[in-house]
Amino acid sequence: MENILxxxxxxxxFGQYQALYxxxxxxxxxxxxxxxxESGCGKSMTAMSVMRLLPxxxxxxxxxxxxxxxxxxxxxxxxxxxxxxxKIALIPQDPMTSLNxxxxxxxxxxxxxxxxxxxxxxxxxxxAKEVMNLVSIPDADKKLNFYPHEFSxxxxxxxxxxxxxxxxxxxxxxxxxTTALDVTIQKQIMDLLDEIKKEFGTTILLISHDLALxxxxxxxxxxxxxxxxxxxxxxxxxxxRPLHPYSVALLNSLPTRNPALxxxxxxxxxxxxxxxxxxxxxxxxxxxxKPEVCDVKEPELTKRNSNHYSACWVK
Numbered sequence: 001m002e003n004i005l006x007x008x009x010x011x012x013x014f015g016q017y018q019a020l021y022x023x024x025x026x027x028x029x030x031x032x033x034x035x036x037x038e039s040g041c042g043k044s045m046t047a048m049s050v051m052r053l054l055p056x057x058x059x060x061x062x063x064x065x066x067x068x069x070x071x072x073x074x075x076x077x078x079x080x081x082x083x084x085x086x087k088i089a090l091i092p093q094d095p096m097t098s099l100n101x102x103x104x105x106x107x108x109x110x111x112x113x114x115x116x117x118x119x120x121x122x123x124x125x126x127x128a129k130e131v132m133n134l135v136s137i138p139d140a141d142k143k144l145n146f147y148p149h150e151f152s153x154x155x156x157x158x159x160x161x162x163x164x165x166x167x168x169x170x171x172x173x174x175x176x177x178t179t180a181l182d183v184t185i186q187k188q189i190m191d192l193l194d195e196i197k198k199e200f201g202t203t204i205l206l207i208s209h210d211l212a213l214x215x216x217x218x219x220x221x222x223x224x225x226x227x228x229x230x231x232x233x234x235x236x237x238x239x240x241r242p243l244h245p246y247s248v249a250l251l252n253s254l255p256t257r258n259p260a261l262x263x264x265x266x267x268x269x270x271x272x273x274x275x276x277x278x279x280x281x282x283x284x285x286x287x288x289x290k291p292e293v294c295d296v297k298e299p300e301l302t303k304r305n306s307n308h309y310s311a312c313w314v315k
Contacts, residue, residue: 001028004171004203005050010063012045012054012227017273019045019058020227024301027171027220030201032194034218034235036208036250038270042227043207047173050205051090052080067171086116089164091157091174098160099148105159106144109166116167131162135192154185161192165200172196175207190217212254215239223247226271226281229301233308243310246282280313288314
């Protein structure tokens with residue numbers, strides 16, 4: 001499978017503190033690749049590095065980010081503006097951050113379409129109606145005149161997805177796209193993203209802490225902990241046979257249908273970027289830690305079989 005996005009040895013700092021450590025990530029064209037882990041593990045910083053929309057104080061010191069063979073870290077800001085929303089689109093956790101409350105949905109869709117393609121306002125409006133229908137928003141003619149506050153959370157997310165479709169984005173970064181939605185709407189949004197992937201060959205980077213959701217939709221899974229990628233595998237292989245103790249602990253903490261099985265928690269909390277931990281970053285919380293090895297040297301992501309990688313001294 002051809003890779004549309006390749007992140008290689010990405011290191012990111014906030015001042016003197018390191019937030020991402022040699023992150024490597026490859027996304028096959030037309031796949032849904034899930035990036036999972038607890039809050040604060042580096043998932044969103046990795047995604048924002050791709051978009052070149054990092055918060056103040058964050059700086060990439062090493063590495064490369066190749067999109068369709070071109071290193072985005074070498075792009076000028078003007079080139080990135082042309083790429084964002086056009087070839088690479090972001091679906092944020094809170095769609096209100098992307099929708100202007102002062103303008104109608106129609107105005108915002110038309111503006112997005114015209115920003116990335118040379119079409120008349122009439123042609124852009126026709127395209128806006130088409131993508132509204134594609135994301136199953138009824139009465140497009142009427143709804144285009146609505147303001148963001150007149151839509152539910154799920155409908156707002158559909159509108160953000162419609163903008164990505166209108167601009168024919170080849171890569172969609174979905175950063176916790178279902179966090180603020182109820183379970184029924186979560187499934188509708190994920191089904192929609194899955195349909196887009198299959199119908200248009202769109203690549204999706206799904207950032208999530210919800211492993212149950214990931215298991216139903218992702219083709220490939222990368223697990224992050226404390227700024228490191230600690231495991232990578234095809235989704236089916238990962239959920240059948242996780243290798244890293246952090247991955248195992250995450251899966252063991254999921255609710256089950258068997259009332260006899262107690263919910264297991266992961267003791268402690270992920271370290272902050274100011275906290276210095278020698279060796280494996282997970283070893284203070286790990287059940288199978290071997291102190292003579294694990295708190296001495298940091299393990300590298302190593303190939304365990306044909307397409308399964310893990311960073312652990314023990315397993």
